[in-house]
Amino acid sequence: MSTVSTPFGVATLPYGVFSTASDQRARVGVAIDDLILDLAPAVQLLAPALAPAVAGPSLDTLLAAGPQTWSQVRALLTGWLADGTVSERLGPHLVPARDAVLHLPFTVADYVDFYASEQHATNLGKMFRPGQDPLTPNWKHLPIGYHGRAGTVVASGTDIVRPCGQRRGTDGDITFGPSQRLDIEAELGFVVGTPSPLGRPVDLAGFERHVFGVCLVNDWSARDIQAWEYVPLGPFLGKSFATSISPWVVPLAALGSARVPPPARTVPLLPYLDDSQAPPWGLDVRLEVRLNGHVVSRPRSDGMYWTGAQMLAHLTANGASLRTGDLYASGTISGERPGERGSLIELSWGGTEPLRLPDGTTRTFLDDGDEIVISASAPGADGVVIGLGEVRGRIRPAI
Ligand SMILES: O=C(O)/C=C/C(=O)CC(=O)CC(=O)O
Numbered sequence: 001m002s003t004v005s006t007p008f009g010v011a012t013l014p015y016g017v018f019s020t021a022s023d024q025r026a027r028v029g030v031a032i033d034d035l036i037l038d039l040a041p042a043v044q045l046l047a048p049a050l051a052p053a054v055a056g057p058s059l060d061t062l063l064a065a066g067p068q069t070w071s072q073v074r075a076l077l078t079g080w081l082a083d084g085t086v087s088e089r090l091g092p093h094l095v096p097a098r099d100a101v102l103h104l105p106f107t108v109a110d111y112v113d114f115y116a117s118e119q120h121a122t123n124l125g126k127m128f129r130p131g132q133d134p135l136t137p138n139w140k141h142l143p144i145g146y147h148g149r150a151g152t153v154v155a156s157g158t159d160i161v162r163p164c165g166q167r168r169g170t171d172g173d174i175t176f177g178p179s180q181r182l183d184i185e186a187e188l189g190f191v192v193g194t195p196s197p198l199g200r201p202v203d204l205a206g207f208e209r210h211v212f213g214v215c216l217v218n219d220w221s222a223r224d225i226q227a228w229e230y231v232p233l234g235p236f237l238g239k240s241f242a243t244s245i246s247p248w249v250v251p252l253a254a255l256g257s258a259r260v261p262p263p264a265r266t267v268p269l270l271p272y273l274d275d276s277q278a279p280p281w282g283l284d285v286r287l288e289v290r291l292n293g294h295v296v297s298r299p300r301s302d303g304m305y306w307t308g309a310q311m312l313a314h315l316t317a318n319g320a321s322l323r324t325g326d327l328y329a330s331g332t333i334s335g336e337r338p339g340e341r342g343s344l345i346e347l348s349w350g351g352t353e354p355l356r357l358p359d360g361t362t363r364t365f366l367d368d369g370d371e372i373v374i375s376a377s378a379p380g381a382d383g384v385v386i387g388l389g390e391v392r393g394r395i396r397p398a399i
């Protein structure tokens with residue numbers, strides 16, 4: 001049973017794309033409790049000037065429309081829901097969530113994955129590079145990341161085929177075959193709306209103008225393929241076979257009460273990353289990772305060393321442009337305590353300490369048929385909980 005409740009109350013209002021059996025067009029929806037508001041006809045009826053922004057069939061147009069439109073659409077929704085007479089007129093455009101199929105919510109442009117949790121980076125450093133300093137010399141000077149594969153970002157619920165690849169066994173033999181160390185990474189994803197021109201870095205304050213909202217990310221990782229291939233250019237096929245994202249994108253506007261100061265920095269930051277005078281963009285998101293229904297971890301993002309604003313500033317510091325639909329993820333979220341680690345390689349300490357599940361089975365890495373569900377919530381104003389929904393995926397045998 002899940003203990004993280006992920007309600008989509010009127011303080012959350014996340015955006016997604018859905019269809020139903022009776023109307024198979026993909027269209028933009030807003031989740032409200034266990035209902036989905038079909039946004040285009042509702043806006044057409046009550047505020048037609050904004051209708052083009054939510055026309056669908058994806059969130060792309062809304063993302064590109066920029067922060068003024070984002071606030072206008074959210075204000076409309078909040079106003080409608082507070083006004084009983086309007087809520088009644090919305091009735092015909094509300095669909096029970098259980099009747100909806102949820103799709104990939106936006107066209108993923110570029111996909112970047114960071115490495116922003118000090119605890120995760122320390123744990124992985126110990127396992128991948130024993131005998132060396134777990135944190136590389138650059139780690140506290142810049143948010144480390146790599147470019148992933150946008151075309152293999154998939155909607156929650158998509159089955160994940162166990163990848164095959166090259167790996168080196170303990171005997172030194174190089175073989176090709178199904179990954180034997182298939183893992184998860186529980187992460188937060190930042191969805192870029194407003195593009196930026198080539199040659200023009202986005203500063204820390206630009207975060208709110210360019211980033212529309214957040215989703216949950218499971219960056220599936222084949223540790224055996226990764227360990228053999230990653231020197232010197234970083235992750236490649238060990239992470240490019242599939243990355244799952246949650247169907248609902250929660251706007252930054254819903255996360256005001258979840259903002260927290262990041263941990264004290266132990267190394268002075270260069271000016272473009274120095275957020276000591278800026279309003280903080282650390283986020284207190286509480287995740288829960290379930291394997292076949294059993295909770296195996298409860299990571300929290302409030303201790304992440306690097307914030308989403310710093311990641312964006314670094315990502316564009318060389319003048320790289322942003323496109324609508326760019327997705328960048330935080331990197332695995334791991335806390336101080338063992339029960340807060342966001343990957344199986346950490347939870348089973350490189351496979352040496354198998355996890356014992358309540359159904360009597362044990363796991364180091366994923367078995368075929370295993371299902372992973374990552375859900376999350378964040379604090380809202382006045383004790384309200386902001387749900388981030390969930391991202392789900394089941395492992396299918398290698399082909
Ligand atoms: O330290 C390494 O060599 C590898 C690290 C990762 O696998 C982490 C990664 O993909 C980024 C992250 O999720 O934190």
Ligand SMILES: [Ca+2]
Pocket residue numbers: 113114185187219331332
């Ligand atoms: Ca990752």
Ligand SMILES: [Mg+2]
Pocket residue numbers: 148218219220221239240241242243
């Ligand atoms: Mg991936």
